Amino acid sequence: MTVMTAPAPAAAVAAPIPTAVPAASPAAGPVWQPVCAVEDIWPDTGVCALLGGRQIAVFRLADGGLHAIDNHDPNSGANVLWRGIVGDLGGEPVVASPIYKHHYRLRDGGCIENPDTPLATHAVELRDGIVWVEA
Amino acid sequence: MHQQRLVVVGNGMVGHRFVQELLALHPDLPAAGLAVTVLGEEPRPAYDRVHLSSFFSGTSADELSLVEPGFYQRPGLRLRLNARVASIERRNNTLQLADGEVLAYDKLVLATGSYPFVPPVPGRERDACHVYRTIEDLEAMQASGARSASGVVVGGGLLGLECAKALRDMGLRTHVVEFAPRLMVAQVDDGGGRILRRKIEDLGVQVHTERNTAEITDGATARHRMVFADGSWLETDMIVFSAGIRARDELARRCLLAVGPRGGVVIDDHCRSSDADIYAIGECASWNEQVFGLVAPGYDMARVAARHIGGGADAAFAGADMSTKLKLMGVDVASIGDAQGRTRGALSCVFTDEIKQIYKKLVVSADRKRLLGAVLVGDAAEYGTLLQMMLNGIALPEAPEQLILPAADGAAKAGLGVDALPDGAVLCSCNNVSKGQLCAAVADGARTIGELKSATRAGTSCGGCVPLVTQVLNAELKRQGVEVTNHLCEHFPHSRQELYHLVRVGGIRSFAELLHRHGTGRGCDICKPVAASILASCWNDFILNQDQARLQDSNDYFLGNIQKDGSYSAVPRVAAGEITPEQLIAIGRIAKKYDLYTKITGGQRIDLFGAQVHQLPLIWRELVDAGFESGHAYGKSLRTVKSCVGSTWCRYGVQDSVGMAIRLENRYKGLRSPHKIKFGVSGCTRECAEAQGKDVGVIATERGWNLYVCGNGGMKPRHAELLASDLDEATLVRMIDRFLMFYIRTADRLQRTSTWRDNLEGGLDYLKAVILEDSLGLGAELEAEMAHVVGSYACEWKKAIEDPALLRRMRTFVNSDAADDNIVFVRERGQIRPATAAEKLQCFKGIAVVAETA
Numbered sequence: 001m002t003v004m005t006a007p008a009p010a011a012a013v014a015a016p017i018p019t020a021v022p023a024a025s026p027a028a029g030p031v032w033q034p035v036c037a038v039e040d041i042w043p044d045t046g047v048c049a050l051l052g053g054r055q056i057a058v059f060r061l062a063d064g065g066l067h068a069i070d071n072h073d074p075n076s077g078a079n080v081l082w083r084g085i086v087g088d089l090g091g092e093p094v095v096a097s098p099i100y101k102h103h104y105r106l107r108d109g110g111c112i113e114n115p116d117t118p119l120a121t122h123a124v125e126l127r128d129g130i131v132w133v134e135a
Numbered sequence: 136m137h138q139q140r141l142v143v144v145g146n147g148m149v150g151h152r153f154v155q156e157l158l159a160l161h162p163d164l165p166a167a168g169l170a171v172t173v174l175g176e177e178p179r180p181a182y183d184r185v186h187l188s189s190f191f192s193g194t195s196a197d198e199l200s201l202v203e204p205g206f207y208q209r210p211g212l213r214l215r216l217n218a219r220v221a222s223i224e225r226r227n228n229t230l231q232l233a234d235g236e237v238l239a240y241d242k243l244v245l246a247t248g249s250y251p252f253v254p255p256v257p258g259r260e261r262d263a264c265h266v267y268r269t270i271e272d273l274e275a276m277q278a279s280g281a282r283s284a285s286g287v288v289v290g291g292g293l294l295g296l297e298c299a300k301a302l303r304d305m306g307l308r309t310h311v312v313e314f315a316p317r318l319m320v321a322q323v324d325d326g327g328g329r330i331l332r333r334k335i336e337d338l339g340v341q342v343h344t345e346r347n348t349a350e351i352t353d354g355a356t357a358r359h360r361m362v363f364a365d366g367s368w369l370e371t372d373m374i375v376f377s378a379g380i381r382a383r384d385e386l387a388r389r390c391l392l393a394v395g396p397r398g399g400v401v402i403d404d405h406c407r408s409s410d411a412d413i414y415a416i417g418e419c420a421s422w423n424e425q426v427f428g429l430v431a432p433g434y435d436m437a438r439v440a441a442r443h444i445g446g447g448a449d450a451a452f453a454g455a456d457m458s459t460k461l462k463l464m465g466v467d468v469a470s471i472g473d474a475q476g477r478t479r480g481a482l483s484c485v486f487t488d489e490i491k492q493i494y495k496k497l498v499v500s501a502d503r504k505r506l507l508g509a510v511l512v513g514d515a516a517e518y519g520t521l522l523q524m525m526l527n528g529i530a531l532p533e534a535p536e537q538l539i540l541p542a543a544d545g546a547a548k549a550g551l552g553v554d555a556l557p558d559g560a561v562l563c564s565c566n567n568v569s570k571g572q573l574c575a576a577v578a579d580g581a582r583t584i585g586e587l588k589s590a591t592r593a594g595t596s597c598g599g600c601v602p603l604v605t606q607v608l609n610a611e612l613k614r615q616g617v618e619v620t621n622h623l624c625e626h627f628p629h630s631r632q633e634l635y636h637l638v639r640v641g642g643i644r645s646f647a648e649l650l651h652r653h654g655t656g657r658g659c660d661i662c663k664p665v666a667a668s669i670l671a672s673c674w675n676d677f678i679l680n681q682d683q684a685r686l687q688d689s690n691d692y693f694l695g696n697i698q699k700d701g702s703y704s705a706v707p708r709v710a711a712g713e714i715t716p717e718q719l720i721a722i723g724r725i726a727k728k729y730d731l732y733t734k735i736t737g738g739q740r741i742d743l744f745g746a747q748v749h750q751l752p753l754i755w756r757e758l759v760d761a762g763f764e765s766g767h768a769y770g771k772s773l774r775t776v777k778s779c780v781g782s783t784w785c786r787y788g789v790q791d792s793v794g795m796a797i798r799l800e801n802r803y804k805g806l807r808s809p810h811k812i813k814f815g816v817s818g819c820t821r822e823c824a825e826a827q828g829k830d831v832g833v834i835a836t837e838r839g840w841n842l843y844v845c846g847n848g849g850m851k852p853r854h855a856e857l858l859a860s861d862l863d864e865a866t867l868v869r870m871i872d873r874f875l876m877f878y879i880r881t882a883d884r885l886q887r888t889s890t891w892r893d894n895l896e897g898g899l900d901y902l903k904a905v906i907l908e909d910s911l912g913l914g915a916e917l918e919a920e921m922a923h924v925v926g927s928y929a930c931e932w933k934k935a936i937e938d939p940a941l942l943r944r945m946r947t948f949v950n951s952d953a954a955d956d957n958i959v960f961v962r963e964r965g966q967i968r969p970a971t972a973a974e975k976l977q978c979f980k981g982i983a984v985v986a987e988t989a
């Protein structure tokens with residue numbers, strides 16, 4: 001959390017800007033990193049991992065499937081997707097953003113209500129009870 | 136151009152409708168050469184007399200008004216209130232007001248309505264003797280009611296019984312005294328009258344028929360004694376005369392216009408009196424020797440007269456159907472067409488069930504082909520069908536008795552089939568809505584009965600046509616290929632109400648089991664929170680156990696209210712808004728420590744904004760230590776019980792509203808429901824807690840508490856309605872228990888009590904029957920269900936901060952103690968607020984918190 005002490009003249013700066021979430025990964029390319037024990041993610045819920053400054057939402061489905069997508073919800077500008085309700089629409093696993101209820105497909109990050117705002121997805125694996133994510 | 140001076144006498148329901156019709160024809164009055172003056176004797180512009188009785192259940196005079204603000208402020212139109220016309224001078228086309236002023240007219244419209252007839256009984260002018268016609272009459276009745284324990288209505292007609300209900304609702308011992316041998320002589324026959332009487336008496340109103348009041352004198356045990364012609368007597372504190380109405384034709388009589396044999400200004404088919412410059416419309420007019428005591432024929436006359444004055448010679452009044460259906464104190468009564476069988480050769484067919492107290496009669500033409508009339512008492516479900524058969528001359532089936540006999544196997548009877556009706560058939564006669572108009576509204580997108588009602592106004596007055604209107608809706612939707620389903624979502628082929636039933640009856644305690652037994656797929660953000668809410672309403676298990684946590688909306692999951700930047704707010708419970716200095720200091724200290732934005736809410740408590748997920752348990756640990764509990768601001772559950780300061784401090788208060796509010800808030804806190812629930816408790820009728828804008832409103836009276844339900848502020852404000860009066864605390868709580876549980880059982884997903892009530896077939900009377908009279912026999916069950924929820928309450932935050940597994944979940948990052956750097960605050964007026972996107976950009980540049988923007 002950051003608090004600016006000087007009140008900024010809000011009206012002075014008009015245009016909305018892209019959010020502050022860091023863009024693609026550093027030049028070195030993605031690397032596999034351990035995130036948490038699998039029991040730390042209750043079935044059909046998500047957690048958020050901070051990997052190299054990037055926020056990644058990791059979900060565990062009741063059938064054991066694991067998915068990782070960006071945590072940033074481009075439709076609300078908030079980092080909240082790990083806190084959405086997990087379910088399916090027409091059999092396709094999705095998470096619903098808690099802010100304005102946009103649905104994102106867990107498999108490919110596509111947004112059902114707004115195809116212009118897909119999310120990056122990340123490889124995820126379970127190794128000896130530990131969840132690993134490539135980011 | 137010569138202006139035609141048009142004067143309307145009377146600004147009642149029909150007089151006002153006349154002006155509306157005139158404006159529809161001539162939107163620009165001066166351009167049409169019209170100068171219109173409306174003279175009304177009452178102190179206020181036209182109001183809805185038909186719903187006058189709702190004044191007693193909380194509808195204000197303003198809400199009853201039929202006149203939109205500014206309506207009479209337009210060129211060429213003038214409304215004068217408190218202006219009684221004293222005489223008409225036809226020789227020179229002038230009239231004189233009571234204050235002596237003289238006005239000239241070219242055309243005059245009389246819309247003076249009628250007055251209540253008071254039999255010439257000695258003593259009728261005594262104090263606390265009333266009539267039932269204007270808002271002022273009702274205010275006077277209210278004042279008398281407040282200092283009375285008993286009341287008598289003279290007259291057992293339609294209005295008399297409505298009035299008896301008002302007295303009973305005021306908590307008075309109520310009697311109805313009728314001159315004739317039965318109630319509602321005009322509408323029902325002997326058999327129907329007998330059943331009606333028994334039903335009304337069962338509801339605690341005493342009926343005395345064949346009583347002719349001879350005199351009213353001082354009473355020994357009450358204010359008055361009514362002495363009857365047979366020497367018997369009855370003592371009572373107040374009396375309301377409702378012994379019929381008489382046309383107000385005195386102006387016409389004095390200027391020698393023709394008057395009908397039973398009173399009323401004689402009019403022709405164009406609503407013209409015996410003087411071609413004078414029209415009469417509404418209850419003051421007599422057409423074909425008939426005076427019409429209902430509003431619909433008056434509206435029709437208003438339309439005809441407005442057209443005729445504008446030169447439309449073809450418009451004609453052709454009489455009116457006087458069929459009526461009403462619910463009197465929860466008893467259905469309907470009368471259709473020739474109810475008494477007066478047509479020559481008419482045959483009747485009667486069904487009486489003295490056990491269930493139902494009476495039904497058909498009147499059939501001599502050739503047995505057509506329905507002439509009907510009487511229904513105790514169950515009027517067939518009203519709409521029978522009325523349409525009568526009005527449209529639809530051929531009777533082979534065995535007409537089947538129309539009123541209960542279906543043998545208990546299955547629903549085949550109705551008339553709305554397809555049989557012509558498009559022109561008027562289904563809602565109160566608002567003159569035809570089947571064709573309903574079909575058009577469905578074609579324009581109305582999908583629910585609520586939408587259809589607001590699009591067409593059908594069913595919004597007496598509600599008698601709602602079953603038929605629903606049939607038309609469903610038939611039309613089906614025709615358009617719209618599947619009529621109330622399924623919650625793709626995972627459950629059930630409505631919320633059905634799921635609730637399945638959970639309770641099946642003893643289902645987890646979402647997995649519910650999905651397995653009644654659904655498909657994984658569930659979604661629609662059905663999961665609904666299931667969570669139902670499970671909590673039924674069993675009240677901890678909402679954050681492993682099965683249920685994943686069903687919860689983010690708000691319930693983190694026991695806070697998510698804000699647009701993903702941070703949360705925390706609201707500790709401050710029952711009834713009563714808070715100690717120590718508690719205030721504690722909240723202030725905690726808010727300061729975590730630098731939270733604080734704001735007083737509309738529900739008399741304090742909201743603390745700007746907490747990140749990982750801060751919530753820390754903040755709540757301190758709040759719990761300071762003695763606070765969760766305020767459930769995040770839940771679809773009881774929010775607050777707002778109160779005024781009450782009799783403890785206030786010089787007007789009559790009861791301790793704060794104490795009551797605290798007890799209610801503590802009783803229902805944590806109760807999960809289809810939507811949020813708000814209460815209000817006021818210590819007197821000044822209503823400072825605005826209880827009538829709440830789902831449950833409690834208002835103190837001298838004798839106990841009045842209970843109001845189904846109010847709402849917010850997007851679509853709705854006044855709460857009076858459910859019961861002068862309850863003691865134990866009864867009040869029982870009635871609220873039943874009301875809330877019945878709502879939880881039957882409402883749709885995210886349906887506030889106000890919309891639930893608007894969609895409840897049978898309306899307020901049905902709700903009263905279920906809650907107060909236990910007509911469904913559910914009372915004890917509903918109370919027991921509530922007792923379970925109340926008994927198993929536990930503060931969710933207190934549990935959460937003791938649960939290590941849960942605390943591990945309440946972290947911003949699973950693998951780091953960092954905070955979300957996308958949550959940025961700016962100071963304004965001494966507190967934090969979320970930074971705008973532009974401000975964030977500045978911040979990131981200046982302080983370089985963004986690590987890798989490579």
Ligand SMILES: Cc1cc2nc3c(=O)[nH]c(=O)nc-3n(C[C@H](O)[C@H](O)[C@H](O)COP(=O)(O)OP(=O)(O)OC[C@H]3O[C@@H](n4cnc5c(N)ncnc54)[C@H](O)[C@@H]3O)c2cc1C
Nearest residue numbers: 145147148149150176184185219220247248417418429430
């Ligand atoms: C409690 C109650 C319940 C009812 N329920 C129903 C129902 O369910 N269905 C139904 O169809 N009908 C019902 N009615 C009847 C309905 O209200 C009337 O049919 C309707 O109001 C008639 O309209 P009107 O304009 O003719 O008369 P009113 O509405 O009475 O208006 C006449 C107006 O003229 C004014 N006036 C009279 N003389 C003068 C004068 N000399 N100078 C100036 N002004 C004057 C009066 O003060 C009054 O304001 C009910 C009536 C009451 C009282």
